Each structure stands twice: as C-alpha cells, then as structure tokens.
Amino acid sequence: MSGMSCHGARGRLGWRCAMTDPTPSVAPSKARVFVRRAGSTVVLWAVVGVVFASMRSWAYLGLLGLLTVVATREYFQMLRAAGVRCFPRFGLGLAVGYCGVLHAGLLRNAEGILGGWDLFAVCVALIGAFALEMRGPIRVLESLVAVTVTLCGFIYIAFLFNFGAKLLFLAPGWQVGDGRVAQPAAVLLLWLLAVTKFTDMGAYLVGSLIGRHKLIPHVSPGKTWEGLGGALAFSQLAGCGLYAALPQELAVLGGWGHVVFLGLILAVLAVLGDLAESVVKRALQAKDSGQMLPGIGGALDLIDSICFTAPALYFYLQWVLLPAS
Numbered sequence: 279m280s281g282m283s284c285h286g287a288r289g290r291l292g293w294r295c296a297m298t299d300p301t302p303s304v305a306p307s308k309a310r311v312f313v314r315r316a317g318s319t320v321v322l323w324a325v326v327g328v329v330f331a332s333m334r335s336w337a338y339l340g341l342l343g344l345l346t347v348v349a350t351r352e353y354f355q356m357l358r359a360a361g362v363r364c365f366p367r368f369g370l371g372l373a374v375g376y377c378g379v380l381h382a383g384l385l386r387n388a389e390g391i392l393g394g395w396d397l398f399a400v401c402v403a404l405i406g407a408f409a410l411e412m413r414g415p416i417r418v419l420e421s422l423v424a425v426t427v428t429l430c431g432f433i434y435i436a437f438l439f440n441f442g443a444k445l446l447f448l449a450p451g452w453q454v455g456d457g458r459v460a461q462p463a464a465v466l467l468l469w470l471l472a473v474t475k476f477t478d479m480g481a482y483l484v485g486s487l488i489g490r491h492k493l494i495p496h497v498s499p500g501k502t503w504e505g506l507g508g509a510l511a512f513s514q515l516a517g518c519g520l521y522a523a524l525p526q527e528l529a530v531l532g533g534w535g536h537v538v539f540l541g542l543i544l545a546v547l548a549v550l551g552d553l554a555e556s557v558v559k560r561a562l563q564a565k566d567s568g569q570m571l572p573g574i575g576g577a578l579d580l581i582d583s584i585c586f587t588a589p590a591l592y593f594y595l596q597w598v599l600l601p602a603s
Contacts (some may be wrong), residue, residue, distance in 0.1 A: 289572075306533075315572075339369060339381040339384065339443055342439070346440060347578075349578040353368060354366035356562045363421075369432060372406070373431075377436065433552075438585040446463045469517065470588060473544050476513055478583055479512075480509045484508025497556050501556075530599060530603070536599065
C-alpha cells in the first residue's frame with residue numbers, strides 16, 4: 279500500500295498530498311524503546327539535578343528558555359514538513375523575544391511584568407500574524423490557517439510553558455536579590471516536574487505492561503485506560519512522596535488535602551497535554567516532534583505535559599493557596 283507525503287501549497291488549506299512508495303523500516307522492539315527512554319530520562323534528571331543544585335536564577339530560566347525555543351522550532355518544522363502555510367521566523371522570533379523580556383523582567387523583579395507583558399505579547403502575536411498574511415493575495419482558508427497555527431504555536435508553547443518560570447517568582451518572599459532562587463520556589467518547581475513526569479512515566483509503564491482498553495484511539499492509539507490509572511497512581515507517588523520528604527520547603531502547598539487534590543488535577547492535565555500534542559502530530563502525520571532525545575523524541579515531546587500543568591499550579595497558588603496563607 280502506498281504511503282502519503284504532503285508537498286506544496288496549492289491545496290485548499292495550503293497543502294497537497296501525493297502518494298509515494300513507503301520505505302520499509304523495522305520498528306524498534308518495546309525493550310529497545312524502553313532502554314532508550316530510560317537512558318534519556320536519566321540524562322534529563324541529571325541536568326535538572328545540576329540546575330537545581332546551582333540555585334541560580336539564570337540557570338533555571340536559561341534551561342526553560344532553551345526548551346521553549348527548541349520546542350517552538352520543532353513545531354514550525356512539523357508544520358512546514360506537512361506543507362502547512364505558517365510564519366516560522368516570526369513565530370520563533372516571538373518566542374525568543376517573549377522569553378527574553380519575561381525572564382529579564384522576572385530577574386529584575388519588575389512590577390507588572392507578569393500581566394502586562396503577557397497581554398502585549400499575545401496582541402503582537404495575533405496582529406503580527408495577520409499583518410504578515412496581508413503581504414500577498416488572500417488564499418481562502420489557507421490564509422486563516424497560517425494566522426491560526428502561528429498564533430497557536432506561540433500560546434501553546436512559549437506562553438503556557440513559561441508559567442514554570444513565573445512560578446519561581448510568584449510569592450514576594452521568593453524574589454531573591456543576589457541572583458539565587460529561593461529554596462521554596464526551587465523545590466516547588468521540582469515538585470511540579472516530578473508530578474508531571476511521573477504521570478508520563480506511570481502512563482507509559484503501566485500502559486506498556488498491562489494496557490488493553492484504548493483510552494482515545496482516534497487521537498493516540500497507544501494510550502489506554504490502564505495507563506491512565508498508572509498515571510494517576512504515579513502522580514500521587516511523586517507528589518505525596520516529595521511532600522512527605524520536604525514538608526517545610528513545600529509548606530506553600532497548604533497540607534495533604536491540597537497535595538492529593540493537586541496531584542490528581544495535574545495528572546489529568548499532564549495526560550491532556552500529552553494528548554494535545556498527539557492531536558498536532560496526528561494532524562501533521564508526524565511521529566515525534568524531533569529526535570533530540572532517544573526514546574522520547576524532541577523538546578516538544580518532553581514539555582507537552584508541562585505546558586498544561588504549569589499554568590494550573592500557578593493559578594491554584596495565586597488564587598487559592600497564597601491568599602489563604
């Protein structure tokens with residue numbers, strides 16, 4: 279059976295598909311994928327450990343900014359590979375500019391940067407995408423798709439993922455003036471990463487071992503209800519385990535009730551974040567966003583779940599926990 283590849287920009291939505299002969303390939307075994315994924319996971323946690331141990335604001339923000347830019351680049355590469363009209367240079371430049379100004383403002387403790395700059399950046403993204411499309415003739419739906427996918431790339435990746443950066447400076451007492459991250463802020467970010475990635479790990483391990491019943495096959499055939507159960511269980515293991523080990527550093531979480539509740543909410547959002555990227559990849563007929571991490575994929579494959587969990591934890595702290603403290 280012939281495979282399908284997409285080229286050009288003459289289709290109704292900006293792409294044209296042509297039938298080609300598939301290239302025979304042998305899929306790696308589950309054991310090999312597991313070994314690769316485990317190796318990448320160890321390396322990633324080692325990097326996180328080094329950044330955490332440094333306690334330097336620039337190290338935290340530098341890592342978040344690097345992942346933002348690489349993931350944004352991967353997103354636009356997938357769009358272009360599928361023949362979808364978009365504005366990759368504008369989108370990538372916007373991600374770089376957004377991170378640069380936001381991170382500089384956070385380091386300088388600039389008042390109002392969290393609200394004003396966010397709104398300004400979203401306005402620039404929308405207006406800029408429309409302005410770029412006005413340079414040539416309107417291409418029916420293709421023009422609207424170009425504007426929409428460019429705006430989506432900014433909001434989905436740069437905007438949502440950098441709530442992780444904002445978490446480090448959310449409480450007034452966390453704004454350390456000597457370039458160091460306050461310990462409660464660093465531990466909170468570590469807690470978020472642990473809950474989110476243990477959710478991914480639980481879904482993968484349990485789903486691979488005993489997964490039988492498909493969760494949402496039209497989006498991601500590999501996801502199962504058993505994997506979802508593993509995700510919920512592993513999120514509690516990570517969240518409650520870290521809270522039990524570091525109760526003083528994580529006192530901002532407000533007690534066991536909030537820890538358990540947040541663990542469940544973040545686990546569900548992590549799964550939704552993973553499925554959201556599956557929607558993107560399935561629509562663009564891409565297996566992974568990149569090949570940076572063997573067994574995992576690209577940077578976007580790594581941060582997709584965090585893009586949904588970081589904003590949730592940020593707003594829960596801002597609206598529920600911090601006002602009550």
